[in-house]
Amino acid sequence: MQRAESYYRPRERGITLVEVMIALAVVIAIGVMGFRYVKSSEDRQLATAVSIQHLKVVAAARDYVSDHQTQLVGALDDSVASYLTDLIDDDYLDAGLIRDSGQWVNPYGQGYQVYVRQGADDADPLETLVIASGDPATPTGSLQTVSQKLGAQAAYVDPGSGDLVSAFHDTVPYSPADFGISPSNGSIMYFDSMSHSAQVSDYLYRHSIAGFPELNTMETDIDMSGNNIDNIDTATADEVYAKRFLSSSDGSFFVKPDGTSELKRLNVASNVTAGGDVTADRLVITGVREEGNSCSPNGAVARDSAGKILSCQSGRWQAAATGVPSGMYGYYNSTRCPSGWVKANGTNGTVDLRGEFIRGWDNGRGVDNGRRIGSFQQQQVLRHKHISPYSDNSDYHTSMNKWGTTNSRGYKGSGESDDDNYLGYTNDGTNYDGRVNPAGVIGNENRPRNRALLACMKR
Numbered sequence: 474m475q476r477a478e479s480y481y482r483p484r485e486r487g488i489t490l491v492e493v494m495i496a497l498a499v500v501i502a503i504g505v506m507g508f509r510y511v512k513s514s515e516d517r518q519l520a521t522a523v524s525i526q527h528l529k530v531v532a533a534a535r536d537y538v539s540d541h542q543t544q545l546v547g548a549l550d551d552s553v554a555s556y557l558t559d560l561i562d563d564d565y566l567d568a569g570l571i572r573d574s575g576q577w578v579n580p581y582g583q584g585y586q587v588y589v590r591q592g593a594d595d596a597d598p599l600e601t602l603v604i605a606s607g608d609p610a611t612p613t614g615s616l617q618t619v620s621q622k623l624g625a626q627a628a629y630v631d632p633g634s635g636d637l638v639s640a641f642h643d644t645v646p647y648s649p650a651d652f653g654i655s656p657s658n659g660s661i662m663y664f665d666s667m668s669h670s671a672q673v674s675d676y677l678y679r680h681s682i683a684g685f686p687e688l689n690t691m692e693t694d695i696d697m698s699g700n701n702i703d704n705i706d707t708a709t710a711d712e713v714y715a716k717r718f719l720s721s722s723d724g725s726f727f728v729k730p731d732g733t734s735e736l737k738r739l740n741v742a743s744n745v746t747a748g749g750d751v752t753a754d755r756l757v758i759t760g761v762r763e764e765g766n767s768c769s770p771n772g773a774v775a776r777d778s779a780g781k782i783l784s785c786q787s788g789r790w791q792a793a794a795t796g797v798p799s800g801m802y803g804y805y806n807s808t809r810c811p812s813g814w815v816k817a818n819g820t821n822g823t824v825d826l827r828g829e830f831i832r833g834w835d836n837g838r839g840v841d842n843g844r845r846i847g848s849f850q851q852q853q854v855l856r857h858k859h860i861s862p863y864s865d866n867s868d869y870h871t872s873m874n875k876w877g878t879t880n881s882r883g884y885k886g887s888g889e890s891d892d893d894n895y896l897g898y899t900n901d902g903t904n905y906d907g908r909v910n911p912a913g914v915i916g917n918e919n920r921p922r923n924r925a926l927l928a929c930m931k932r
Contacts, residue, residue, distance in 0.1 A: 516611070516612065516614070516615045516618075517615075517618060519580055519581075519611070519615065520615045520618040520619045520622065521618075521622060522580050523579050523580050523581055523605075523619050523661070524618075524619045524622035524623050525622075526579050526580065527579065527603065527605060527619070527623060527627075527661060527663060528623065528663075529566070530560075530566065530585055530587065530603050531601075531603045531663050531665060533560050533565040533566045534556070534560060534565075534587045534589075534601050534603055534665065535601070535665055536565055537556065537559065537560050537563065537565045538589060538599050538601055538665075542599060545589060545591065545599055546591055546599065549589065549590065549591035549599075550591060552590070552591065553588055553589065553590040553651075553652050553653045554588070554589060554590075555586055555587060555588055556587045556588075556589055557577065557585055557586055557587045560587060561577070578605075579605050579661075581605070581607075581609030581610075581611060581659075582607065582609065582610075583605035583606055583607040583609055583659070583660065583661065584605065584606055584607060585603065585604070585605055586603075586604050586606065586654075587601065587602075587603050588601065588602045588604070588652040588653075588654065589601050590602075590651065590652055598666045599666070600647075600651075600652075600664070600665070600666050601664070601665040601666070602647075602649065602652045602654075602662055602663070602664055602665075603662065603663045603665070604649070604654070604656055604660055604661070604662040604663075605660060605661045605662075606656055606657055606660045607657060607659065607660065608632065608657065608658055608659040609659045609661075610659075611659075613631060613632060613633065616629045616631075616632075616638075616659065616661065617629075617638075617640055619661055620638070620639060620640040620641075620661070621640040623661075623663055624641070625639070625641040625642070626663055626664045626665065627639065627640070627661070627662065627663045627664075628645045628661075628662055628664075629659070629660065629661045629662070630656050630657065630658050630659060630660045631658070632658045632659045635658055637649070647664045649662065758774065758775060758776045758782070760775045760776070761775065761776060761777065761778055762775040762776070762777065762783055762790045763777060763778075763790065764777055764781075764783055764790050764791060764792060764812060764813060765789060765790060765791075766789070766790050767788055767789060767790075768785035768788060768789060768790045769785065769788065770785065771785050771786060771787065771788065772784065772785060773785040775790065777812060779812060781812055781813075792812070792813045797931050798931065799931050799932060800930065800931060801930070801931045802817060802826070802831075802928060802929065802930050802931075803928075803929055803930075803931070804926035804927065804928055804929070805926060805927045805929055806926055806927075807927055808927060809927075810927065810929035811929070813931060813932055814929040814930060814931050814932065815929060815930055815932055816927065816928070816929055816930075817928035817929055817930050821930075821932075822930075823930045824847040825849075826928035827928065829849075830920075830923075832850070834846055852918060852919065854919060
């Protein structure tokens, strides 16, 4: 039994030593992991402190620039200046900011500077660069963390490559050289502009920021939950879905439940373009143009002062086609021709129709030979004879009135007696006007009953 006990004791010691070694290794590994975790946590906390302090300097610079905008624009005039001392002296920086040997520094030991620049044009925004310079002797990952916490307008100089790096951009949209500086490796900077007043966040900015279009870009749908969007100047969209569109004043435009639209009134100060038909109860054209004046483009529509529709044809305002060709004659119950017509008085290429009857052109029929279009023809009486029972022959008037003596009221022909006439003739009717014939039918021309109208020609 004693041998057995001595045999097993060495084995018991060996097992205990191995276990101790394993336990030590585990403890060491846990310790290393714990150290790294603690170190990482400390780095994150330090990066948070750096970013918070940097934003405090940014906010102070923003307030200073906002309060002194007029003075800065006049003083800078296309130049850059440092304003950290002004921020301190005017109490824009709180007293909790760390000082080291008279210099304002961050927890990494980097010294702050605040630069403000103004472009050549006074309308250019005032731009600010808040920079913490110097190698922070911290891992690059901590600088990335600071940049992320500061937001899209922050950047840092990579300690390894010396490149300007942003956590949000492939290429930083501003340059420290614009502010006349060349920052050292590890430097942290934040660009700001007077065109906005909100800190970088996941919320949309109220104003545009030069070089940061993503700050005004919505990346998801918006549910207004029944609330309004007011005072829109121009809305641009591929498609708009709505139950109805109403005018804020009188509901002049709406979409019906069946999908059709009704437009009661459209007031447009510029152009309206339609890809299809436009149907309306009436179209009121307010643009007044003068017929014959130059115009552009062809196809445009206007009206003259009297309301006649004009269209732009071959670069000139002309009356819209009405089926009346140029050169056509017409008669009007007016002393003036309508717009687009001229009086047919022998001028402006017209024939003189004043006081004339119109006769159709013979055009080869043979009734009125030898005529040309627009030619004048004198009046004419068709050949005819008057049959009378009277004569100068003495054999026939022994018991009758002499030739020339009428049977009515004793009126004579050419004289008391026409016995001496070789050819007898009748009276011209002048002395019979209103007696034998109705009043007014005797005169200087042959004519039918008529009315006087103004003859005009279409230009």
